[in-house]
Amino acid sequence: MAPSPLPPPDDDTAAAPEARQAVEALWQALSHDAAQAPPPTERDIRRMTRAFGVHGDHCVVGLIAGDRSQLIRESAHVLTSLMRIWAARNLSAGAVWTELDRRTQVGELLMMLNNTPRRRAGRSAGRALGRPWKIQSTKLP
Template sequence: MTRPPPPPPADGRSGPPDARQAVEALWQALSRDAALAGPPGERDIHRLARAFGMHGEQCLVGLIADDKGQLIRESAHLLTCLMRIWAARDLSAGAVWTELDRRTQVGELLVMLNTASRRRAGRSPGRALGRPWKIQSTKLP
Protein backbone atom coordinates (compact mmCIF):
# COMPACT_ATOMS: atom_id res chain seq x y z
CA MET A 1 0.00 0.00 0.00
CA THR A 2 1.46 3.32 -1.09
CA ARG A 3 1.05 6.41 1.04
CA PRO A 4 0.25 9.75 -0.57
CA PRO A 5 3.12 12.24 -0.69
CA PRO A 6 3.40 14.60 2.28
CA PRO A 7 1.97 18.10 1.95
CA PRO A 8 4.37 20.87 0.91
CA PRO A 9 6.28 22.57 3.73
CA ALA A 10 4.55 25.50 5.38
CA ASP A 11 7.62 27.74 5.15
CA GLY A 12 7.27 28.19 1.39
CA ARG A 13 10.16 25.94 0.35
CA SER A 14 9.53 23.71 -2.60
CA GLY A 15 10.97 20.22 -2.38
CA PRO A 16 12.78 18.35 0.34
CA PRO A 17 15.45 19.99 2.49
CA ASP A 18 19.12 19.57 1.69
CA ALA A 19 20.40 16.30 3.17
CA ARG A 20 23.14 18.06 5.11
CA GLN A 21 20.67 20.46 6.69
CA ALA A 22 18.22 17.69 7.55
CA VAL A 23 20.87 15.49 9.18
CA GLU A 24 22.38 18.43 11.05
CA ALA A 25 18.98 19.52 12.38
CA LEU A 26 18.21 15.96 13.47
CA TRP A 27 21.60 15.65 15.17
CA GLN A 28 21.19 18.95 17.02
CA ALA A 29 17.76 17.93 18.34
CA LEU A 30 18.84 14.43 19.37
CA SER A 31 22.07 15.52 21.04
CA ARG A 32 20.24 18.29 22.93
CA ASP A 33 17.60 15.79 24.13
CA ALA A 34 20.31 13.32 25.20
CA ALA A 35 22.15 16.03 27.13
CA LEU A 36 18.98 17.03 28.97
CA ALA A 37 18.07 13.42 29.76
CA GLY A 38 21.38 12.61 31.39
CA PRO A 39 23.36 9.39 31.02
CA PRO A 40 21.35 6.46 29.66
CA GLY A 41 20.68 3.42 31.79
CA GLU A 42 21.13 -0.17 30.73
CA ARG A 43 17.43 -0.41 29.85
CA ASP A 44 17.71 2.66 27.59
CA ILE A 45 20.68 1.14 25.75
CA HIS A 46 18.79 -2.14 25.26
CA ARG A 47 15.80 -0.24 23.86
CA LEU A 48 18.02 1.68 21.45
CA ALA A 49 19.73 -1.52 20.33
CA ARG A 50 16.41 -3.31 19.85
CA ALA A 51 14.95 -0.40 17.85
CA PHE A 52 18.07 -0.19 15.68
CA GLY A 53 17.92 -3.92 14.94
CA MET A 54 14.21 -3.84 14.18
CA HIS A 55 14.46 -0.90 11.78
CA GLY A 56 17.56 -2.39 10.14
CA GLU A 57 15.64 -5.61 9.57
CA GLN A 58 12.71 -3.69 8.11
CA CYS A 59 15.10 -1.87 5.76
CA LEU A 60 16.21 -5.24 4.46
CA VAL A 61 12.61 -6.37 4.06
CA GLY A 62 11.90 -3.26 2.00
CA LEU A 63 15.01 -3.90 -0.09
CA ILE A 64 14.11 -7.53 -0.78
CA ALA A 65 10.45 -6.72 -1.45
CA ASP A 66 11.50 -3.81 -3.71
CA ASP A 67 9.25 -1.52 -1.67
CA LYS A 68 10.89 1.89 -1.99
CA GLY A 69 8.42 3.56 0.35
CA GLN A 70 9.15 1.12 3.15
CA LEU A 71 12.89 1.37 2.49
CA ILE A 72 12.75 5.16 2.74
CA ARG A 73 10.66 5.17 5.93
CA GLU A 74 12.74 2.52 7.66
CA SER A 75 16.01 4.12 6.56
CA ALA A 76 14.90 7.34 8.22
CA HIS A 77 14.05 5.40 11.38
CA LEU A 78 17.37 3.57 11.24
CA LEU A 79 19.36 6.78 10.85
CA THR A 80 17.47 8.35 13.73
CA CYS A 81 18.14 5.31 15.95
CA LEU A 82 21.81 5.37 15.01
CA MET A 83 22.11 9.03 15.91
CA ARG A 84 20.34 8.38 19.22
CA ILE A 85 22.94 5.71 19.94
CA TRP A 86 25.73 8.19 19.19
CA ALA A 87 24.12 10.80 21.43
CA ALA A 88 23.59 8.28 24.23
CA ARG A 89 27.29 7.43 24.19
CA ASP A 90 28.33 11.08 23.79
CA LEU A 91 29.87 10.47 20.38
CA SER A 92 30.27 13.36 18.03
CA ALA A 93 28.52 13.00 14.69
CA GLY A 94 31.48 14.94 13.30
CA ALA A 95 33.79 12.10 14.33
CA VAL A 96 31.70 9.64 12.31
CA TRP A 97 31.61 11.96 9.29
CA THR A 98 35.38 12.40 9.56
CA GLU A 99 35.85 8.62 9.55
CA LEU A 100 33.61 8.31 6.47
CA ASP A 101 35.61 11.05 4.75
CA ARG A 102 38.88 9.30 5.62
CA ARG A 103 37.62 6.04 4.15
CA THR A 104 36.46 7.80 1.00
CA GLN A 105 39.84 9.49 0.57
CA VAL A 106 41.68 6.18 1.03
CA GLY A 107 39.37 4.54 -1.52
CA GLU A 108 39.97 7.35 -4.01
CA LEU A 109 43.73 7.08 -3.46
CA LEU A 110 43.61 3.33 -4.13
CA VAL A 111 41.64 3.89 -7.34
CA MET A 112 44.13 6.55 -8.43
CA LEU A 113 47.11 4.26 -7.73
CA ASN A 114 45.53 1.41 -9.67
CA THR A 115 44.65 3.65 -12.59
CA ALA A 116 48.13 5.18 -12.73
CA SER A 117 49.82 1.78 -12.72
CA ARG A 118 47.63 0.49 -15.55
CA ARG A 119 48.34 3.51 -17.72
CA ARG A 120 52.07 3.24 -17.29
CA ALA A 121 52.17 -0.55 -17.64
CA GLY A 122 52.31 -0.32 -21.43
CA ARG A 123 55.21 2.16 -21.39
CA SER A 124 57.75 -0.01 -19.63
CA PRO A 125 57.42 -3.59 -20.91
CA GLY A 126 61.01 -4.41 -19.87
CA ARG A 127 60.40 -4.02 -16.14
CA ALA A 128 60.03 -7.35 -14.44
CA LEU A 129 58.15 -6.25 -11.34
CA GLY A 130 56.32 -3.21 -12.61
CA ARG A 131 55.03 -1.78 -9.35
CA PRO A 132 55.51 -4.17 -6.43
CA TRP A 133 53.28 -1.98 -4.23
CA LYS A 134 50.33 -2.12 -6.61
CA ILE A 135 47.08 -2.31 -4.70
CA GLN A 136 44.85 -5.19 -5.81
CA SER A 137 41.60 -3.91 -4.33
CA THR A 138 39.69 -0.65 -4.24
CA LYS A 139 37.42 -1.74 -1.39
CA LEU A 140 37.17 0.78 1.40
CA PRO A 141 38.96 -0.26 4.59
Protein backbone atom coordinates in the same frame (compact mmCIF):
# COMPACT_ATOMS: atom_id res chain seq x y z
CA MET B 1 24.99 1.26 -11.35
CA ALA B 2 24.40 4.59 -13.10
CA PRO B 3 22.26 7.16 -11.28
CA SER B 4 18.92 7.84 -12.91
CA PRO B 5 18.60 11.33 -14.41
CA LEU B 6 15.12 11.94 -12.99
CA PRO B 7 13.94 11.42 -9.41
CA PRO B 8 11.48 8.61 -8.82
CA PRO B 9 7.85 9.72 -9.21
CA ASP B 10 6.88 9.20 -5.54
CA ASP B 11 9.71 11.39 -4.18
CA ASP B 12 8.61 14.97 -3.47
CA THR B 13 11.94 16.71 -4.07
CA ALA B 14 10.36 20.17 -4.06
CA ALA B 15 9.28 19.80 -0.43
CA ALA B 16 12.37 17.86 0.70
CA PRO B 17 14.95 19.78 2.75
CA GLU B 18 18.58 19.62 1.75
CA ALA B 19 20.11 16.44 3.20
CA ARG B 20 22.76 18.31 5.17
CA GLN B 21 20.16 20.56 6.81
CA ALA B 22 17.88 17.64 7.68
CA VAL B 23 20.67 15.57 9.23
CA GLU B 24 22.05 18.57 11.12
CA ALA B 25 18.62 19.47 12.52
CA LEU B 26 18.04 15.86 13.60
CA TRP B 27 21.47 15.69 15.22
CA GLN B 28 20.95 18.98 17.08
CA ALA B 29 17.61 17.80 18.48
CA LEU B 30 18.87 14.36 19.50
CA SER B 31 22.12 15.60 21.05
CA HIS B 32 20.22 18.32 22.95
CA ASP B 33 17.76 15.74 24.32
CA ALA B 34 20.61 13.41 25.30
CA ALA B 35 22.44 16.24 27.08
CA GLN B 36 19.34 17.04 29.14
CA ALA B 37 18.62 13.42 30.07
CA PRO B 38 20.40 11.39 32.73
CA PRO B 39 23.07 8.97 31.46
CA PRO B 40 21.48 5.99 29.72
CA THR B 41 21.20 2.73 31.59
CA GLU B 42 22.16 -0.59 30.07
CA ARG B 43 18.45 -1.22 29.54
CA ASP B 44 18.18 2.05 27.59
CA ILE B 45 21.17 1.06 25.44
CA ARG B 46 19.68 -2.38 24.76
CA ARG B 47 16.39 -0.76 23.78
CA MET B 48 18.15 1.64 21.39
CA THR B 49 20.21 -1.11 19.79
CA ARG B 50 17.15 -3.34 19.42
CA ALA B 51 15.27 -0.50 17.69
CA PHE B 52 18.24 0.04 15.37
CA GLY B 53 18.32 -3.66 14.47
CA VAL B 54 14.57 -3.94 13.93
CA HIS B 55 14.47 -0.90 11.66
CA GLY B 56 17.56 -2.15 9.81
CA ASP B 57 15.78 -5.47 9.20
CA HIS B 58 12.66 -3.66 7.98
CA CYS B 59 14.84 -1.54 5.70
CA VAL B 60 16.26 -4.71 4.10
CA VAL B 61 12.76 -6.17 3.75
CA GLY B 62 11.64 -3.02 1.94
CA LEU B 63 14.65 -3.29 -0.36
CA ILE B 64 14.01 -6.96 -1.18
CA ALA B 65 10.27 -6.43 -1.62
CA GLY B 66 10.85 -3.41 -3.84
CA ASP B 67 8.66 -1.27 -1.56
CA ARG B 68 10.14 2.23 -1.94
CA SER B 69 7.92 3.85 0.66
CA GLN B 70 8.87 1.25 3.29
CA LEU B 71 12.55 1.59 2.38
CA ILE B 72 12.38 5.38 2.74
CA ARG B 73 10.44 5.22 6.02
CA GLU B 74 12.69 2.57 7.58
CA SER B 75 15.88 4.26 6.37
CA ALA B 76 14.81 7.37 8.27
CA HIS B 77 14.21 5.22 11.36
CA VAL B 78 17.65 3.60 10.99
CA LEU B 79 19.39 6.98 10.80
CA THR B 80 17.43 8.32 13.75
CA SER B 81 18.15 5.22 15.84
CA LEU B 82 21.85 5.35 14.99
CA MET B 83 22.09 9.02 15.91
CA ARG B 84 20.31 8.31 19.21
CA ILE B 85 23.00 5.73 19.98
CA TRP B 86 25.74 8.26 19.14
CA ALA B 87 24.12 10.91 21.33
CA ALA B 88 23.65 8.46 24.23
CA ARG B 89 27.37 7.65 24.15
CA ASN B 90 28.36 11.31 23.68
CA LEU B 91 29.86 10.51 20.29
CA SER B 92 30.19 13.42 17.91
CA ALA B 93 28.47 13.07 14.55
CA GLY B 94 31.37 15.10 13.18
CA ALA B 95 33.76 12.32 14.16
CA VAL B 96 31.73 9.84 12.12
CA TRP B 97 31.57 12.18 9.12
CA THR B 98 35.34 12.70 9.39
CA GLU B 99 35.89 8.93 9.37
CA LEU B 100 33.65 8.56 6.31
CA ASP B 101 35.57 11.33 4.56
CA ARG B 102 38.90 9.69 5.45
CA ARG B 103 37.73 6.36 4.01
CA THR B 104 36.53 8.05 0.83
CA GLN B 105 39.84 9.84 0.37
CA VAL B 106 41.83 6.64 0.95
CA GLY B 107 39.61 4.81 -1.55
CA GLU B 108 40.09 7.55 -4.13
CA LEU B 109 43.86 7.47 -3.56
CA LEU B 110 43.91 3.70 -4.07
CA MET B 111 41.94 4.09 -7.28
CA MET B 112 44.39 6.72 -8.53
CA LEU B 113 47.35 4.43 -7.75
CA ASN B 114 45.71 1.61 -9.68
CA ASN B 115 45.03 3.80 -12.69
CA THR B 116 48.50 5.32 -13.16
CA PRO B 117 49.87 5.06 -16.69
CA ARG B 118 52.12 2.07 -17.22
CA ARG B 119 55.65 2.40 -18.53
CA ARG B 120 56.63 0.84 -21.78
CA ALA B 121 57.72 -2.76 -21.50
CA GLY B 122 61.32 -1.97 -22.54
CA ARG B 123 61.95 0.37 -19.60
CA SER B 124 60.82 -1.97 -16.88
CA ALA B 125 62.42 -5.06 -18.41
CA GLY B 126 64.48 -6.97 -15.89
CA ARG B 127 62.42 -5.93 -12.89
CA ALA B 128 60.62 -8.80 -11.23
CA LEU B 129 57.85 -6.58 -9.89
CA GLY B 130 56.73 -3.83 -12.25
CA ARG B 131 54.20 -2.35 -9.80
CA PRO B 132 54.65 -3.90 -6.34
CA TRP B 133 52.35 -1.29 -4.81
CA LYS B 134 49.41 -2.15 -7.07
CA ILE B 135 46.31 -2.53 -4.94
CA GLN B 136 44.26 -5.61 -5.69
CA SER B 137 41.05 -4.51 -3.95
CA THR B 138 38.76 -1.54 -4.42
CA LYS B 139 37.11 -2.06 -1.03
CA LEU B 140 37.44 0.83 1.35
CA PRO B 141 39.48 0.17 4.51
